[in-house]
Amino acid sequence: MTATPAAAPVRGRLTPDAPLAPLVWFKAGGPAEQLFEPADIEDLSTFLAALDSATPVMALGLGSNLIVRDGGVPGVVVRLGKAFAKVEAVDAMTLRCGGGASGILVSSTARDASIAGVEFLRSIPGTVGGFVRMNGGAYGRETADVLVECEVVLRSGERRILAAADLGYTYRHSEVPDGCVVISATFRGVSGERAAIQAEMDRIAAAREASQPLRSKTGGSTFKNPPGHKAWALVDAAGCRGLRLGDAQVSEKHCNFLLNLGTATSAQIEALGEEVRDRVKAHSGVTLEWEIQRLGVKI
Numbered sequence: 001m002t003a004t005p006a007a008a009p010v011r012g013r014l015t016p017d018a019p020l021a022p023l024v025w026f027k028a029g030g031p032a033e034q035l036f037e038p039a040d041i042e043d044l045s046t047f048l049a050a051l052d053s054a055t056p057v058m059a060l061g062l063g064s065n066l067i068v069r070d071g072g073v074p075g076v077v078v079r080l081g082k083a084f085a086k087v088e089a090v091d092a093m094t095l096r097c098g099g100g101a102s103g104i105l106v107s108s109t110a111r112d113a114s115i116a117g118v119e120f121l122r123s124i125p126g127t128v129g130g131f132v133r134m135n136g137g138a139y140g141r142e143t144a145d146v147l148v149e150c151e152v153v154l155r156s157g158e159r160r161i162l163a164a165a166d167l168g169y170t171y172r173h174s175e176v177p178d179g180c181v182v183i184s185a186t187f188r189g190v191s192g193e194r195a196a197i198q199a200e201m202d203r204i205a206a207a208r209e210a211s212q213p214l215r216s217k218t219g220g221s222t223f224k225n226p227p228g229h230k231a232w233a234l235v236d237a238a239g240c241r242g243l244r245l246g247d248a249q250v251s252e253k254h255c256n257f258l259l260n261l262g263t264a265t266s267a268q269i270e271a272l273g274e275e276v277r278d279r280v281k282a283h284s285g286v287t288l289e290w291e292i293q294r295l296g297v298k299i
Contacts, residue, residue: 029068049157061127071297116192155179
């Protein structure tokens with residue numbers, strides 16, 4: 001891809017033809033035409049306002065639930081850095097969190113403020129922006145349960161506050177506008193005891209350790225749970241546990257995780273996922289829906 005010149009001076013970092021593989025958990029995929037790491041909200045807003053409206057924009061968090069295709073991502077990929085990773089308690093039950101803050105930071109800050117109800121975010125390997133956009137959840141809870149409102153920078157550069165009720169939340173889905181960047185979110189929990197909050201965080205961490213391939217190059221949960229089913233059980237019943245395509249493999253520890261065992265391409269990882277979908281459909285009649293986002297150009 002040929003990088004497009006910056007539309008306006010920036011104070012952050014703008015990198016043409018930027019490798020994305022090091023920034024995503026699968027460690028595979030092509031480059032971003034432009035990678036923009038804004039210095040602050042004003043820098044992001046000014047940049048987007050001046051950018052050609054035809055240029056696509058996507059936000060990148062920790063890259064945990066993402067396949068970046070081998071042909072790379074056209075347009076601009078926005079990655080929020082430390083300036084967007086702050087978390088603070090604003091009252092006895094409310095947290096204000098930057099869009100680049102991790103789930104671990106949110107949950108630990110809540111614990112220190114004796115705010116319960118957001119412990120589940122400890123278990124999601126992502127950032128607040130991703131939680132808001134995907135209605136991230138685990139262990140019986142989801143972002144929609146705790147979100148009050150979020151602030152976004154729209155594709156036009158305009159800043160806007162969106163109430164949770166306006167986001168059209170369903171399972172692992174929201175109606176957050178395309179091309180916008182979530183820069184902060186306000187979460188509300190309930191009053192709790194620090195020791196009990198920590199115990200719940202420890203329980204969740206232990207459950208993840210026992211059931212998921214945490215130290216592998218993976219993308220997290222691959223398929224959404226269909227109504228009345230667990231995706232992993234359908235994958236297992238279809239005989240896909242351990243299935244391989246090159247260095248791409250269905251995890252033997254948790255069948256709803258795909259792994260890059262070494263040098264798998266994104267094409268191989270995605271093709272393996274499609275093979276799993278085909279086998280599950282043939283075996284059980286259920287069509288699995290991707291939970292992992294797949295972005296960019298196939299080659």
